[in-house]
Amino acid sequence: MCAPQGVGMLPVERLHLEHVLQTVCVLESVVRRSFGPEGGQVLFTQDTGQAMLSRCGTRILTALRLEHPLARMVVDCVLKHSTVTGDGSKTFILLMASLLRVLHTTACKEPNVSHTYNSKTAAQAATARHLADKMLAFASEELGDLIAIGVVPYGCRLSWEDFTAKTHIQAHTNNHCVQNLLTSFFYSRLGRTHCEFMSNLTCEFLTHWKIESDLPSSSLHFVNDNLAALHTPVSGFPISSSRLIKGQVIHRDFAVHCPQTDPQPVKAVVFTGYLQPKLLRAEEVLELGCGEQGKGRNIVQFSAWAERSLEGVIANLQSLGVSVLLSAVKQSAAVLALATQAEMSIVECVSEDELSLFARLSGATSVGDCRMIEPEHVATLTFCKPILLGAHRYVHVAFHDSEESVTVRPCSFVVCCLGDGQTDQYACALRDAIRMLLSTWEPIDTSTITASKRTLQSNKSTSLHTDNQMANETPFKQFVLEEGCVIPAGGTFEFLLHHALLLHGSSCSFSDDTNMGVPAVSQLLANALLSVPQQLYSHSPRRFLRTQTRLLSSIQNHSQPFSLAHKQEHNTILMQVGDERECHLEEGTLTKPCCREADLSPNVFMLDSGLESVSCKYQVLLAVLQCVSRLLRVDTVLHIHTALHTRSHRLPNISWEDSEDEAEK
Numbered sequence: 001m002c003a004p005q006g007v008g009m010l011p012v013e014r015l016h017l018e019h020v021l022q023t024v025c026v027l028e029s030v031v032r033r034s035f036g037p038e039g040g041q042v043l044f045t046q047d048t049g050q051a052m053l054s055r056c057g058t059r060i061l062t063a064l065r066l067e068h069p070l071a072r073m074v075v076d077c078v079l080k081h082s083t084v085t086g087d088g089s090k091t092f093i094l095l096m097a098s099l100l101r102v103l104h105t106t107a108c109k110e111p112n113v114s115h116t117y118n119s120k121t122a123a124q125a126a127t128a129r130h131l132a133d134k135m136l137a138f139a140s141e142e143l144g145d146l147i148a149i150g151v152v153p154y155g156c157r158l159s160w161e162d163f164t165a166k167t168h169i170q171a172h173t174n175n176h177c178v179q180n181l182l183t184s185f186f187y188s189r190l191g192r193t194h195c196e197f198m199s200n201l202t203c204e205f206l207t208h209w210k211i212e213s214d215l216p217s218s219s220l221h222f223v224n225d226n227l228a229a230l231h232t233p234v235s236g237f238p239i240s241s242s243r244l245i246k247g248q249v250i251h252r253d254f255a256v257h258c259p260q261t262d263p264q265p266v267k268a269v270v271f272t273g274y275l276q277p278k279l280l281r282a283e284e285v286l287e288l289g290c291g292e293q294g295k296g297r298n299i300v301q302f303s304a305w306a307e308r309s310l311e312g313v314i315a316n317l318q319s320l321g322v323s324v325l326l327s328a329v330k331q332s333a334a335v336l337a338l339a340t341q342a343e344m345s346i347v348e349c350v351s352e353d354e355l356s357l358f359a360r361l362s363g364a365t366s367v368g369d370c371r372m373i374e375p376e377h378v379a380t381l382t383f384c385k386p387i388l389l390g391a392h393r394y395v396h397v398a399f400h401d402s403e404e405s406v407t408v409r410p411c412s413f414v415v416c417c418l419g420d421g422q423t424d425q426y427a428c429a430l431r432d433a434i435r436m437l438l439s440t441w442e443p444i445d446t447s448t449i450t451a452s453k454r455t456l457q458s459n460k461s462t463s464l465h466t467d468n469q470m471a472n473e474t475p476f477k478q479f480v481l482e483e484g485c486v487i488p489a490g491g492t493f494e495f496l497l498h499h500a501l502l503l504h505g506s507s508c509s510f511s512d513d514t515n516m517g518v519p520a521v522s523q524l525l526a527n528a529l530l531s532v533p534q535q536l537y538s539h540s541p542r543r544f545l546r547t548q549t550r551l552l553s554s555i556q557n558h559s560q561p562f563s564l565a566h567k568q569e570h571n572t573i574l575m576q577v578g579d580e581r582e583c584h585l586e587e588g589t590l591t592k593p594c595c596r597e598a599d600l601s602p603n604v605f606m607l608d609s610g611l612e613s614v615s616c617k618y619q620v621l622l623a624v625l626q627c628v629s630r631l632l633r634v635d636t637v638l639h640i641h642t643a644l645h646t647r648s649h650r651l652p653n654i655s656w657e658d659s660e661d662e663a664e665k
Contacts, residue, residue, distance in 0.1 A: 013637040015070070016121045017107060017128050020631055021100045023070045028097040030064065031057055031090040036536045037187065052421050056189055057089030058082045059425065069637060077627040081620060086435030087185065087613070088620035091532060095624045098531035099135075102524050103128040103628075125635065132629040135521045139625050142504075147618055148481055150500025151493060154555075155614060158440070158484035177486065177611060179203055184489050184610025185436055189429040194239050198426070201413070202433055205244055208409040216484070220438040227431055229354045230412055233423045234390040237416040242426075247382075247398035248361065249412040250354050254386060254395060255331070256339050256346040260323060265400050266381040268324035269373065270355055270366040275313055275325075275335045310334060313370045314342050320375060324384045326350050326358065345384065347395050361399050361410050389414060436616060443481035443615035485614040491533025491544075493617045495551050501526035 034042050034055045044052040044063045054060055061075045074096070082089045107124040158177050179199045186195035209230075211219045223230065232249050234241075260266055317325075325339065325346045339346050350358075359366050362379035380400040387396035399410055415430060417423035487493050505522035537544035 013639065015635050015637060017100075017104055017125050017632070018121075020070065020634075021097075021104050023068060024074060024093070024097045024100055027061070027064075027071060027074060027093050031060060031093045032535055034060065035090045035094065036538075037192075038539050041191070050421070054425060055191065056425060056428065057093070059428070061089065061093075070631070070634065073631070073634075074627065077623065077630075081623040082432070084435070085439040085616050085619050086432030087439075087616050088623075091617075091620055092624055092627075094531055094535055095528065095621065096628060098528040099132075099525075099624065099628050102528045103131055103632075106131060106524060125632065129629075129632045131521065131524065132625070132632050135525055136625045136629045138521045139525070139622055143621070144481060144618065146500045146504055147497060147614065150503075151487060151496045151614060152482065152485055154492070154496060155485050155487040157482060158486060181437075181440070181486055181611040181613065182433055184612060185433050186429060187610065189432070190426065197240065198242075198429070201242060201244065202430065205411065205413050206437075208244065208411045211408055217438065217441045220434060220441060224431075224434050224438055226353065226357050227434060229351070229357045231427060231430060232389055232394070232412055232414050233427045234392075234414055234416045235420045235423045236390050236418065239417055239426070241414075241416040243414050243416075244411045245387075245396070245414055246409075246411050247396060248354075248358060248410055249387065249389070249414075250326070250347060250350055250358070250395040250397065251392075252347050252350050252395060253393045254345055255348045256336050256344070257386065258323070258340065258343040258345050260384070266323055266384045267321045268326060268362075268364075268379045268381055268384060268397070269317065269320075269322050269377055270326045270328075270359055270364065270379070271368070271370070272328045272355070272366050273368040273370070274329060275310060275327075275331055275370045307334070310338060313373075314338050314344070316373055317344065318342055320373070320378050322378060324381070326355065328352065328355055358397070361408075390416075436613060439616050439619065440486065440613040441483045443483055443485065443618070481615055481618065483615075486611040487614050487617075489610045489612045491536050491547065492551070493612065493614065494529045494532045495548050496555075498526045498529045499552060499555060501529070 030042070032039075034040060034057070039055065041053045041055050042060050044054070044060075046052065052059075052063070054063075058079060061078055064071075064075070066072045066075060074093075078089050078092050081092060104124075107127040156177060158181070179196075182199035182202050183195050186198045190198065206219070206223065209219060209223050211222060229248070229251075232251065323344055325344060327346060327348050328350055330348050331346060336346060355366060358379070362381070364377055364379035367373055367377045382398040382400050384395065384397045386393050388394075413430065415423060415427045417426050487496075501522040505520040505526070533544055533548070537547070
């Protein structure tokens with residue numbers, strides 16, 4: 001290849017399969033130190049000297065200074081996946097490294113036509129790319145059905161009615177599965193000490209924001225979309241100081257505060273514009289008058305007219321009983337002065353998200369033109385007063401009880417921690433927990449089923465156990481991942497799917513269009529899945545083998561090792577195990593029966609690991625396969641050290657969509 005005249009030769013880096021594997025393995029060595037219940041926190045020191053401790057996978061990966069474009073590409077895929085599901089960033093890296101190792105091992109075993117290095121590496125890359133594409137196609141078509149048959153029957157389904165408990169005892173009993181799911185999530189993010197506290201507080205928070213007579217996903221969507229306005233981070237206080245505050249906290253202070261002594265409800269108006277009339281420019285003033293001579297007179301006349309108009313606006317607000325003004329912009333000094341005289345409070349520069357939430361909760365519509373204020377723009381509040389949270393003073397409002405305007409019990413989540421960085425981590429963990437629950441309640445549909453079939457499934461009990469004979473007789477097309485499906489943590493999902501993939505691979509013959517003798521992709525995918533529980537039990541390999549053996553033994557004996565049957569008897573939850581024994585959970589503690597450890601069912605043995613979402617596990621597996629397939633299409637990296645030409649006439653007219661595949665090569 002000859003370089004154009006006057007242009008230096010660009011450094012070219014050829015990427016082989018080993019390079020891709022090494023890059024991902026470096027990321028794996030970083031995240032696996034904080035993976036699982038026994039994982040620790042990672043300490044980062046920033047350029048400012050500030051130290052940061054974290055167990056969050058996305059925070060750890062984004063804190064790394066990555067120079068290689070391949071590593072940045074992997075981290076970008078992880079961040080996009082975590083933004084949707086809120087979970088699985090460390091599992092993403094572990095699965096990707098395991099898949100690449102499996103592909104590398106399989107590709108190296110294939111015979112090559114030439115024994116030269118370049119021919120071997122090219123043949124290995126082609127084999128790995130071909131296997132990755134077949135894995136992705138297999139996962140897109142059949143993996144969801146295998147999970148529905150081989151994994152879902154051994155889990156349980158969360159019930160949204162769990163959030164409607166009225167008393168503390170009922171809430172503790174009914175919310176057990178939801179709290180267990182959230183506790184496992186916060187444990188992996190924040191550690192053992194405060195995971196249960198954050199889980200209980202999050203459940204109570206979701207209970208307040210449950211939209212009556214609506215789907216669970218609607219409530220979770222509402223909380224997820226408005227979480228920036230629904231939580232307040234506060235530094236300088238212990239985590240135990242975190243709490244829920246009734247009403248809405250507007251993260252601005254009063255520009256004008258006139259305390260209300262009248263016990264009557266407070267009325268407020270939301271302005272998106274300015275109260276004063278539009279000011280005229282100097283050219284417009286000259287056009288209205290007689291040149292420079294009339295300029296001074298016209299300015300005085302306009303100022304008097306503007307003052308009278310503003311007084312009329314304030315008088316109109318007083319006639320409507322308005323005593324609080326929420327403004328999206330900064331008002332003039334004249335507005336603040338007249339509002340003070342009229343004993344009206346003003347809050348300036350309120351964010352669009354907070355104004356939108358306020359309008360929805362109060363039932364009043366915002367107004368941008370001060371001349372168009374009508375009664376429908378007036379919101380009725382129980383109170384509007386300042387509140388001191390940490391070192392900041394905000395505005396605290398509570399909404400007047402009205403069945404027509406408010407269908408929830410509004411509250412704000414105050415997240416307290418000692419340092420700013422720690423507070424941000426807890427706030428991000430809360431955000432990701434909401435996204436994880438939303439992904440759990442909105443799984444990916446693997447097939448299209450009829451309305452009658454969906455109605456039949458909705459009428460089932462909370463247990464998802466399906467008779468093995470019925471599962472074998474039902475074709476794959478009728479299975480779909482149900483909403484709210486969870487599975488015991490501790491590698492249960494990987495063990496069950498590993499077993500289902502092996503059975504599927506032994507019963508199906510995959511036609512191959514090549515003569516390389518490529519093993520079944522289900523076998524390769526099954527082997528890669530075991531890397532997650534292997535890392536999970538890396539501190540105790542015997543426990544890994546013991547757990548896998550007990551689980552497979554229960555499956556072969558046609559028992560129900562993980563079927564959870566919830567019964568409210570004496571404030572306990574009864575968990576049905578394979579040999580018909582019962583384990584009682586009182587006050588969140590596990591009471592094991594009097595028997596040897598070897599006789600315990602896998603349900604009892606792994607119950608302390610918590611719960612995890614089946615849908616999130618499925619989505620992270622699909623995302624990993626897509627990322628691996630995309631990575632293996634990259635074979636060359638061009639290192640550009642000069643500034644790119646930005647003039648439009650020098651750039652070809654190419655769209656990003658059309659050039660995506662070209663840029664990867």
